[in-house]
Amino acid sequence: MFKHLKSDIPASIVVFFVALPLCLGIALASGAPLFSGLIAGIIGGIVVGSLSGSKIGVSGPAAGLAAIVLTAIGALGGYQNFLVAVVLGGVIQLVFGILKAGVIGYYFPSSVIKGMLTGIGIIIILKQIPHFFGYDPDPEGDFAFFQVDGKNTFSEIFETLNNISPGASLIAIIALSILILWDKVLSKKGKIFKLVQGPLVAVATGIIFFVLTKGNSSLAISTEHLVSVPIPEDASSFLAQFSFPNFGAITNPQIWITAFTIALVASLETLLCVEATDRIDPHKNVTPTNRELLAQGTGNIISGLIGGLPITQVIVRSSANIQSGGRSKVSAIIHGFLLLISVILIPRLLNMIPLSVLAAILFVVGYKLAKPSLFKKMYQLGWKQFVPFIVTILGIIFTDLLVGICLGLAVGIVVILLKSYQNSHFLHIEDKSNGKHKIKMTLAEEVTFFNKGAILKELDSLPRDTYLELNLLNTRYLDNDIIEILEDFSFKAKEKNIDIRLVSKRGIVENPESFVEFFEKRPKSKLSLS
Numbered sequence: 001m002f003k004h005l006k007s008d009i010p011a012s013i014v015v016f017f018v019a020l021p022l023c024l025g026i027a028l029a030s031g032a033p034l035f036s037g038l039i040a041g042i043i044g045g046i047v048v049g050s051l052s053g054s055k056i057g058v059s060g061p062a063a064g065l066a067a068i069v070l071t072a073i074g075a076l077g078g079y080q081n082f083l084v085a086v087v088l089g090g091v092i093q094l095v096f097g098i099l100k101a102g103v104i105g106y107y108f109p110s111s112v113i114k115g116m117l118t119g120i121g122i123i124i125i126l127k128q129i130p131h132f133f134g135y136d137p138d139p140e141g142d143f144a145f146f147q148v149d150g151k152n153t154f155s156e157i158f159e160t161l162n163n164i165s166p167g168a169s170l171i172a173i174i175a176l177s178i179l180i181l182w183d184k185v186l187s188k189k190g191k192i193f194k195l196v197q198g199p200l201v202a203v204a205t206g207i208i209f210f211v212l213t214k215g216n217s218s219l220a221i222s223t224e225h226l227v228s229v230p231i232p233e234d235a236s237s238f239l240a241q242f243s244f245p246n247f248g249a250i251t252n253p254q255i256w257i258t259a260f261t262i263a264l265v266a267s268l269e270t271l272l273c274v275e276a277t278d279r280i281d282p283h284k285n286v287t288p289t290n291r292e293l294l295a296q297g298t299g300n301i302i303s304g305l306i307g308g309l310p311i312t313q314v315i316v317r318s319s320a321n322i323q324s325g326g327r328s329k330v331s332a333i334i335h336g337f338l339l340l341i342s343v344i345l346i347p348r349l350l351n352m353i354p355l356s357v358l359a360a361i362l363f364v365v366g367y368k369l370a371k372p373s374l375f376k377k378m379y380q381l382g383w384k385q386f387v388p389f390i391v392t393i394l395g396i397i398f399t400d401l402l403v404g405i406c407l408g409l410a411v412g413i414v415v416i417l418l419k420s421y422q423n424s425h426f427l428h429i430e431d432k433s434n435g436k437h438k439i440k441m442t443l444a445e446e447v448t449f450f451n452k453g454a455i456l457k458e459l460d461s462l463p464r465d466t467y468l469e470l471n472l473l474n475t476r477y478l479d480n481d482i483i484e485i486l487e488d489f490s491f492k493a494k495e496k497n498i499d500i501r502l503v504s505k506r507g508i509v510e511n512p513e514s515f516v517e518f519f520e521k522r523p524k525s526k527l528s529l530s
Contacts, residue, residue, distance in 0.1 A: 004327035010197045011326035012334035015058055016342075017199050018320045018365065019045075019335060020350065021227060021358045025140025026061040029148050030069035032079060032309055035230050035241040037061050037141075038343055039308030043299050045336020048311060049329050051295035053288040057277050058317035058332045059299060061309040063143040064269050064401045065262065069309060070148075072258045076249070083245035083304045085255045089262035090300030093293050096267055102289025105271035109416075111385045112408040113276050114378065115392025119404055120315050121369025123397055124362050129157050131359035132172045134165025134225050140355065144400040153397070165356075167219040171209045172356035175202035179364050197324060199361045206357035207349070221354050229347040238344065243307030262300075265402065266312045270296050272405060273313040280322055320365045384419065388412040417450055436499070437463060442471040449481040459489045464496045472504040478519065486515040 019041050027037030044059035052059070073082045096102070123143050130138065138149045138156055145152050151159065182198030210226070213219040232238035249255055274287045292313065299311045321331055342350055378389045392408025399407075439462065447455070462468065470486075472478070490512065493500055502509045502518065512518050 002328075002330060005330065006195070007325040007327045008331035009334060010195055010200075011321050011324035012331040012338060014197050014199045014324040014361070015317050015321050015326070015331060015335040016338040017203055017353075017358060017361055019058070019060055019317050019339065020229075020342075020353075021140040021355060022063075022314075022316065023061055023141075023339070024228060025142065026063055026066055027309060028139035029063070029066040029142040030061075030309060031073050032069060033241070033243065033307070034228070036079075036243070036307055036309050038229070038339060039242070039306060040303050040311050042336050042340045043303045043306075043308055044311045045332050045334075045339060047302055047336075048295045048299035048313075049332035049336060051291075051298055052313075052329060052332075053291040053295075054274060054277065054313065055283075055285045055287075055328050056281050056318060056322050056326050056331075057274060057287065057292075057313045058321050058335065059270075059296065059311050059313045060317060061141075062266070062269055062312040062314050063141045065265060065310050065312070066142065066148075067144065067400070068258075068261060068265060076252070076254055076258060078246075079307075080243055080246040081249040081252070081255065082258070083243060083307060084247055084250055085258040085262060086304030086308070086310050087245055087301050088250075088256065088259035089266065089310060090297045090302075090304060092260060092263035093267055093297030093300060095297075096263065097290050097293035097297060100290050101267070102271060102291075102293050104268075105275050105289040108272060108275050109388060109409070109412040110279075111378070111388040112392050112405060112412050113272070113279055114374065115389040115408050116272060116396065116401075116405055117276050117280065117315065117319070118370045118374055118389070119393040119396030120319075120401070121366040122393065123153070124316060124366030125370070126153050126157065126397070128359040128362045128366070130160040131355045132169070132176075132363065133160050133163075134168025134172075134221070134356055135160040135163040136225055136355055140358075145398050165221070165225060167209075167213055167216070167221045168225045168354055168356040170219065171206050171221070171354055172360050174209070175206055175357040175360040176363060178202045178205060179360060183364070194325070199324075202357055202360060203353055206354045207352045210352050210354060221356075223351075225355055227350050227353045227355065227358070229343055229350045231347045231351070241307075245304060262310050263297075266296060266300065266310055267293055268402070269312040269314075273315045273318060276315055277313070277318040277322065280319065282322070283327070315369075316362070316365065319369055320361075323365060323368050384415045388415060437466045438469070439466055440469045440471060442473075443475045443478070445474055446477045447475060447482050448477075448479045451479075452481050452485060455482060456485055459485070462496070462498060464498070466496070466498045467501070468493075468498055469501045469503060472502070475504075483515055483519050490515055 023037035023041035024034050027034050040061035048059040072085060073079055076082050076085065127143060138147045142148055147156060178201055179198045182193065186193040210221050213221065230241060232241065270292060271289055274289055274292055278285060278287055296311060303311050378386050388408050388411045391411045392404055395404030395407035490500065500511050502512050509518065
């Protein structure tokens, strides 16, 4: 577990700097106490990281749940009542894991997963543009198209043009230059540049810049453009930041509805993230999905009991971990401890970090998820891969993560049905001897009601005086709907002088009187063995 510390420690520092503003921003976007986001990040790193079977996944508060949390806190009568729903949601996730519902994670189409990663990469870049230039009315972690500040993704960017902060923009450009230089040049020059990650240098530079420009009329960075970690005065005030569930409200049906919603959405996001991170993991580890649901459920129970937001595995932190060279779950666990230690010991130092520097770090994460070359590659794979890919991306950009994925899945299902429609059979015209068209129709291995239209169309288009060989040698499953179509066709065949030769594993029969009888009763007297 500890043999990859050389890689895991630097990666955990990068993940920490990515997670810190997102934990605070998601809490703000959720209408919850700021500290609740940090609790979720700490529990997601230490507890879920320890229990999870994922080597590179990182868990914490999720942007996809922010709208649900915001609505639920008001509807349930306060944050403490909402925490009951978080705990119950964790219990329901445990049930999902016990029932082995994690198998769902293996059935997401590759094109949708790639679209999700690319869409998240693009939305990260779009959402960080205002923060990069020092315009921060929308909290970090608000990844929905319609934002909590009343604007949308693109109107916020246009609004930024009139609200550029010179100091924040300058240090962001410097930080981005450091990150690019570190990644493209210095990391190849020596081991020290791999051990000390570029994001750490960029953040340290940002803190120094903030200190040196204090009092400068043009370059000083005001507090609203900095990280804002709650600062407790003493131990008692630190402990006072924790909230506890009001279990007296457990009989409220709305709490149970919210709990199930949290469990369902958090589980779906987690399974999607697991599939995505396993796909981009250079070492191709495979995460046990049922164990992941058990780990997430445990994390949500503990998070809810001490005042934290709901937890899922999240792609932004996970991809930052992979990009930074994380090799084992230790990087996720260490990032959780870094969050815990830093909010206790150095909150004032954290509050000197410009948000624009963290935006520069997220720019790099976003670009690596949404490289232009991937668009070309997906296009070359054909429209059946490209269309669900693009729909998923556009859905994520113009709605939110879950809606975008659902749209991509819907298109993916349509493509699958279309493939099934097309691949149910094929026709082969062999010759036209003896005045009859000799046509061979071979059915696929599995033929279901999805294929009715295609087969019906082909049979109906057969000309008069045709000799049809219907080959079922490779067919393992034939839906009753298809048998009924063949039954109806046998009557029409007599009218059109079409002879039918049915070939199956049981034998060959010429002009079967009844397809239903052949497939259901299979009387041997009508079969001649091939």
